Amino acid sequence: MNNQATMQRFSLNQITTEQWGLAEAIEGSVRQEVAWMSVWRHKLHEYGLKEAKRHLSDAGLSLSSLCRGGMFSAGTKEERVRRIEDNKRAIVEAAELGTDVLVLVCGPGATNDLNEARSHVEEGIEAIVPYAKDHGLKLGIEPLHPMYAADRSVINTLEQANDLAEKIGKDHVGVVVDAFHVWWDPYLEKQIQRATGNILGFHVSDWKVPIVDMFKGRSLMGDGVIELKKMRKRVEAAGYKGPIEVEIMNQLLWDMNGNEALAQVIDRYHSYV
């Protein structure tokens, strides 16, 4: 295992350069020799699926994942069906773009009954598994930090994601390890080991005190407390050697020139991941 992550594994999660549209992000990535990207659906829809596919292909960029499916829980059966349909569209888009992972944010949060919301998530994933299978795609359950349990995700630990992946079936469902969401977990090492062979993605950013914004509170690697190299080595020991997505929601980064933001992100990646 290397003490430094290679540029070959660097993936730009598009939210990190929110100031860019998809075309700009593709061109900016090429300029700085980025090999992988993770595309967000709202940016994809702005640009158009066919245009995006052609542009990514011409640029020689590979997709580490499509962000995101999920958001299964809702108060009515009709709304839950509608959301499952939207996940099917996401699967089609992911397959069309040539990525093999659809990241699932398993929310939204618990507005009323937490157990019920969690049941909706399980039912939603089960409903789309056959569809993902038909499209040659894996579903990556990404547990979100417990501070999002009320409004963004009711899957909040890697243990819970592992439980769900094992229950629904690891042939088509895996887990995504995002450092920001899981770093605090006292049982993280054990749960990463348990996920061996079933980790579909690894995301990095940092946790800096104070967290000034619940959504845009992430920091550049090196600015916070997360022991990223240690976590990367654990994830590698569990068999994951794929792209490492840098996913940072941070207003200061978004206010910068996109090229400068990306250069800084790559620099921090080399030093701290």
Next chain:
Amino acid sequence: MNNQATMQRFSLNQITTEQWGLAEAIEGSVRQEVAWMSVWRHKLHEYGLKEAKRHLSDAGLSLSSLCRGGMFSAGTKEERVRRIEDNKRAIVEAAELGTDVLVLVCGPGATNDLNEARSHVEEGIEAIVPYAKDHGLKLGIEPLHPMYAADRSVINTLEQANDLAEKIGKDHVGVVVDAFHVWWDPYLEKQIQRATGNILGFHVSDWKVPIVDMFKGRSLMGDGVIELKKMRKRVEAAGYKGPIEVEIMNQLLWDMNGNEALAQVIDRYHSYV
């Protein structure tokens, strides 16, 4: 099990009426027929231990706990020893005031090595157990929400608190269940059951979206998503029938007249706990 918590179990955690000094809080509690209080050490020191003891006794108030010991982890051996000494002073104060529980906030956070910080906490608790025993006191490990792992507590789930209490010894170490910190936990029910007979306190407040401040982000019961009645019944089923502390850090509440704030808190307690 009752569908409503009784006033006999209501305890005013003093931080809820931060606008009051201890003397005011005692008098305010008496006016509204509060039977229990939890006292914070900085307020106690302002007032003086002997004065406080006499005033509480004259008012007929019982102490549900003293807040707080803990804060064991530190970069140097000298600093850790200093903190253990401070915990011993807290034990003396708690015993003097006649409460049998010292709440431990097991921080501060992980500034460098998270596992090391957690080791410091374990060593710290082990160091003060004999002292607590001599003073007839139990130590209550209160897991704090994972969003405080970097700056306030490295014990972040009830499972972790249970592990620690069982390892160090349940004769003198138990757990404190604070709804705000643990409500999101997918394994909460199991861990409350596991803590049967070893729960030393139950704290209530609410989680309202958005959380506007990491420390002062708690809301009045009923304003957020936590299913408090369900949690109370689980804690009762695990044998805890003691005082229920209302512990709310909230600037709006602190900006109110103390009597009005307490009246509102009691009203919400009756409706939502």
